[in-house]
Amino acid sequence: MSALRRLPSTLVNRIxxxxxxxRPASAVKELVENAIDAGAHRIAVVLKEGGRSFLSVVDxxxxxxxxxxxxxxxxxxxxxxxGDDLTDIxxxxxxxxxxxxxxxxxxxVLTSRPAGADTAWSLDIEGGAKGEPRPAAHPAGTRVEVRDxxxxxxxxxxxxxxxxxxxxxxxDALRRLAMAHPAIAFRLESEERTLVDLAAANPSLLxxxxxxxxxxxxxIMGREFADNALAIDANREGFRLTGFxxxxxxxxxxxxxxxxxxxxxxxxxxxxxxxxRGAYQDFLARDRHPxxxxxxxxxxxxxxxxxxxxxxxxxxxxxxxxxxxIVGALRTALAAAGHRASTTVADAALGAFRPHTGYSxxxxxxxxxxxxxxxxxxxxxxxxxxxxxxxxxxxxxPAEAPTGNGQHYPLGVARAQLHETYIVAQTDHGVxxxxxxxxHERLMHERLKDQLQADGVKRQxxxxxxxxxxxxxxARRLAQRANELAEMGLVLEPFGLGAVVVRExxxxxxxxxxxxxxxxxxxxxxxxxxxxxxxxKIEEVCGxxxxxxxxxxxxxxxxxxxxxxLRQMEATPHSGQCNHGRPTYVExxxxxxxxxxxxx
Numbered sequence: 081m082s083a084l085r086r087l088p089s090t091l092v093n094r095i096x097x098x099x100x101x102x103r104p105a106s107a108v109k110e111l112v113e114n115a116i117d118a119g120a121h122r123i124a125v126v127l128k129e130g131g132r133s134f135l136s137v138v139d140x141x142x143x144x145x146x147x148x149x150x151x152x153x154x155x156x157x158x159x160x161x162x163g164d165d166l167t168d169i170x171x172x173x174x175x176x177x178x179x180x181x182x183x184x185x186x187x188x189v190l191t192s193r194p195a196g197a198d199t200a201w202s203l204d205i206e207g208g209a210k211g212e213p214r215p216a217a218h219p220a221g222t223r224v225e226v227r228d229x230x231x232x233x234x235x236x237x238x239x240x241x242x243x244x245x246x247x248x249x250x251x252d253a254l255r256r257l258a259m260a261h262p263a264i265a266f267r268l269e270s271e272e273r274t275l276v277d278l279a280a281a282n283p284s285l286l287x288x289x290x291x292x293x294x295x296x297x298x299x300i301m302g303r304e305f306a307d308n309a310l311a312i313d314a315n316r317e318g319f320r321l322t323g324f325x326x327x328x329x330x331x332x333x334x335x336x337x338x339x340x341x342x343x344x345x346x347x348x349x350x351x352x353x354x355x356x357r358g359a360y361q362d363f364l365a366r367d368r369h370p371x372x373x374x375x376x377x378x379x380x381x382x383x384x385x386x387x388x389x390x391x392x393x394x395x396x397x398x399x400x401x402x403x404x405x406i407v408g409a410l411r412t413a414l415a416a417a418g419h420r421a422s423t424t425v426a427d428a429a430l431g432a433f434r435p436h437t438g439y440s441x442x443x444x445x446x447x448x449x450x451x452x453x454x455x456x457x458x459x460x461x462x463x464x465x466x467x468x469x470x471x472x473x474x475x476x477x478p479a480e481a482p483t484g485n486g487q488h489y490p491l492g493v494a495r496a497q498l499h500e501t502y503i504v505a506q507t508d509h510g511v512x513x514x515x516x517x518x519x520h521e522r523l524m525h526e527r528l529k530d531q532l533q534a535d536g537v538k539r540q541x542x543x544x545x546x547x548x549x550x551x552x553x554x555a556r557r558l559a560q561r562a563n564e565l566a567e568m569g570l571v572l573e574p575f576g577l578g579a580v581v582v583r584e585x586x587x588x589x590x591x592x593x594x595x596x597x598x599x600x601x602x603x604x605x606x607x608x609x610x611x612x613x614x615x616x617k618i619e620e621v622c623g624x625x626x627x628x629x630x631x632x633x634x635x636x637x638x639x640x641x642x643x644x645x646l647r648q649m650e651a652t653p654h655s656g657q658c659n660h661g662r663p664t665y666v667e668x669x670x671x672x673x674x675x676x677x678x679x680x
Contacts, residue, residue, distance in 0.1 A: 103239075107182050113173050113257065124138045124266075154176075155176065158176035185236070200218035201214065259346070265280040312413055324373055355402070509671075547581050
C-alpha cells in the first residue's frame, strides 16, 4: 500500500456526487430546492435527452452576487445555517454539496443577478475546474445550465435509462415538490414537449391553504382524487398532520400515489408508509393501495433530516408519536366518511352501461334501422327477445310497496331484489344498487371489532408453552412490549438468552403458527416499532369470520330485511366498502340515467 495522502478536491467532489446526484432527476431536485429556498415564484426546467445532454433550471428568486456565486460552488458553503445548528433546519437545502457535486461531473454554467442589481454574472465550471466570473445578461433570479452530465464519470452513464424514462423521473420529482409549494408555478419541458405545467395558486386562495393545496393536488393526482378526498387535520405533542386521503374505494395496484412530506420536504420513509398501510389495512385488500398526500409539520428538534445526502430519508426522535398521529388521523377521517363511497364507482358503472364504441356518449336515438343500433345494444336486445336465451335471473318484487320515496334516507328505500343478491333502492335523486353480501360483511366486521374493543381480546392458554428463538435483539424488543402484547391476547416472557416463551395466544386466531407469528412480530417491531403484525392477523380473522357469518348471495330477503340492512349501512362507518376494498353499493344519479337514454 502507498502512503496516506489527501485526495484532490475534484476527486472528492466526484465521490460526493455519487451520493447526491444519482441521475438527472437528482440534479433537478437539488436545483429546484435551491430555487424554492431562494423565494422563487416561478421555476422552469428544460431537458434534452432526459437531462443527459442538457438540463436547465431558471427561477426568479433573490439571485446571487459575484462573490456569492464563487462561494456557492465550493463544498459545504451555504447561507441556510446561520447558527450552524443542524437541529434547527428550516430550508430544503443546507448541506452545501449540490452545486459543487453537479459541477464536478458535468459542464456547468451558473448565471445569476440579485434583485435591484445592474449586472448579472456568469460562472463556468467543467468537470470541477472553475473559471472566472464574467458579466452576463440575465433578469433578476438564477439560471443553472448543466451539459453532458456524468461526462467526467463515464461509468455512471451506463446506469442511466432511456431518455423517456429519465424524463419521467424528473417529472415525478418536480411534481412532488410542487405539491408542497402550491404558491409557486412550475414548468417542465422535454424535447419541446411540456410534461409539467402548474400555475401558481389563485390569489383568492392564498388565505385558504387547504383549498389551495387541494387545487394543486387535483392538477397532479387527478380531479377524481379531489372529488373523493377526505381532509386531514390533526395535532399531537407538537406535531401537526394535514393533507388529504382518498376513500378506500379509490385505490391503486401500487403505492406510487402515496405522497408524504415532512416540513415541506418530500420523503420516502418506511415508517410513514407503514403507518398509512396500517390505517387502511381494514378496508383494502393486501394488493391494493390508497391514494394519499400527507404533510407533517414537526418541531425541528424532533426530526433529523441529515440522514442521507439525498435528503429523502428522515429520522424521528419519537417515531411512536408520529405513527400514532398518522394512523389515528386517517382512521378518524375514514370513520367520519360513514357509508360514503368514491364517485369512481358510479362512473365505472355508467361506463359499463354505455355501448363499447370508444365514446362515452349517450345511446343514439336511431331511426329504426338495425345499422344505427350499436352492436352491444343489438346483441343485448336479441338475448332479451329470445325465449330460450333469456337470463335466469328473477326479480323479487316486494309484496307490499314501501311508503315514501327515500328522500329522508341517504341510501333510499328498498324497491326490489335482483338475482337474490342485489338490493335496488330508490332515493330522491336516483337509484342505489347494494351488494347484500358485501354490505352485511362490513356490518359484521365492524360489530366484531366493537366486541373485541369492548370486552378485550380473549386468550387461550397453550397446553404446552412454546419456546421461540428470536435472537437477543428480538427478545429484548418483545419483552419491552410484553404488556401491550398481553392486551392484544399474546402472553409471553423472556426465556434465557435470545428466546421467549409463549404461554397464551389470542383465542380469535384459533390454531396459529406460534413460531412464525412471534418471529414476524419481532422483525416488524424492529422495523416499524409497533405490534402491527398481531393487529393485522386479528383484523384478518375478524374479516374471515364476518365473511362466513354474513348474509350470503342467493338468499331471498323480505322488504323489512332489505330496509333494515340499508339503515344499518347508513349508521355504520366504512360501510361503503367491504373488508376487501370492494364497493358495497353503486349510486346512479337520475340525471346520469336520463343521459343514458338521451333524455338530457
